[in-house]
Amino acid sequence: MxxxxxxxxxxxxxxxxxxxxxxxxxxxxxxxxxxxxxxxxxxxxxxxxxxxxxxxxxxxxxxxxxxxxxxxxxxxxxxxxxxxxxxxxxxxxxxxxxxxxxxxxQCFTNINAGGGLVRNSKGEILLIFRRGKWDLPKGKTEEGESIEQTAIREVQEECGLDGVELRDFLMSTYHIFKDSLRLVLKRTDWYSMHYPGNSKPKPQKEEDITDVRWLKPSGLDEIYSNTFLSVKDILEAGH
Incomplete structure (x- = not known):
């Protein structure tokens, strides 16, 4: 053909x-x-x-x-x-x-991950800046934990916040990355979350995160101009 x-x-x-x-x-x-x-x-x-x-x-x-x-x-x-x-x-x-x-x-090796769209009491959204792009906190599932536990743990680790509360399931996304001689398809399940505290978030620098910010929904234009297409869909799904 x-x-x-x-x-x-x-x-x-x-x-x-x-x-x-x-x-x-x-x-x-x-x-x-x-x-x-x-x-x-x-x-x-x-x-x-x-x-x-x-x-x-x-x-x-x-x-x-x-x-x-x-x-x-x-x-x-x-x-x-x-x-x-x-x-x-x-x-x-x-x-x-x-x-x-x-x-x-079936064309890829498949792994699972979890992530969160987090809001605080002011309605602001938590975003991270990693490798030159605005992103949302997420990470791979560890042995023995549920996908919900993964999502909460990754948000807390990448943003330096404790006490994040899980709310509703939003959507699933997939992305591919190279791992040795394989192409890996990572499924990420996304959840809406709430942070009731007032601690200042801290970026997890060992994960190449250089900034963490709370942003008002009205201020997301800055994010849309420098983020992934999937993040735009997640932000829209979370509105």
Missing amino acids: GECQPEAQVNGFAGSMIIALLCSKYEARLTEVSISQMYKVFFNDRTIYLDDTLPDMTKVGKDYVCAFENITDLKPQIKQFLDPEKKGNLHIFHDDQESLFKIFK
């Missing part, structure tokens, strides 16, 4: 490649967010859309559009999308969307 084509052309996936090749070359981050009838998979400032219908071909512009056929073709298509020379988003469609996403996840 040929490569997916830009400018709203529909095609199958490129020829097969082993996943190890994909794993050894790419380190960029990829994040997935499930929204309504579509899965959105973020890769830096680009997006993979996994859907059960063909997108509106008059609106996709220079994006790539592909029909899913099998996992053998899906792996090289992911590699093709991760090529730093590629531009535009990727639309993958199949009539069984849930099966499509399940197969998509």
